[in-house]
Amino acid sequence: MNKIWDFIAENPMAAVIAGGEIGFWVAIVAGLAARYLLKLKRTSVVLLLLTPVIDLVVLVATVIDLRNGATANFVHGLAAVYLGFSVVFGHSMIKWADVRFAHRFAGGPPPPPKPRGREKTRAEWRDWFKCVLACGLAAGVLLLLIFMVGGTEQVDPLWGWLPRLGVVTAIWFATGPLWQELSPKGERVKEGARR
Secondary structure, eight states: OHHHHHHHHHOHHHHHHHHHHHHHHHHHHHHHHHHHTSOOHHHHHHHHHHHHHHHHHHHHHHHHHHHTTOOOOHHHHHHHHHHHHHHHHHHHHHHHHHHHHHHHHHOOOOOOOOOOHHHHHHHHHHHHHHHHHHHHHHHHHHHHHHHHHTSSGGGHHHHTHHHHHHHHHHHHHIIIIIHHHHSOHHHHHHHHHTO
């Protein structure tokens, strides 16, 4: 446990990112609880609208940390990646949670079954394109950080994140749409017939 506290003491941005992720899910759960359990629709909307604000706080904290002279490290790059993925996938994660919360606590319809067959292939392609968009946004944030701080040795570690983002998109492609496309056609037909 001491190692965790030492890491956070040496990398305060790690605490900001962890707090951002925790805050993201707390805002979602609180927003859904307000909507379905307390019947407070306006409060629910406000709480759910906090999710992008949390992303903005993480970004601003990263900029402030670097502008105050911190040397960029893995955690600063992770903040940019967190922001990219949170912005692109945040709405679908809220929608996913909303359907399940409504079903469990408000008598809503059950969540739709997992897609199969061609629909599964289309879903894999959609998610991969969202991954590309998230990585593109993260790369844009990284470049913004690099040029805002001044492109010095202070931000050199951020350049290393750009190839990592390429690796993420390649792995996602191989394990998602490519895997689905290469799966035997008979399996896809059987999956579609089971619907």
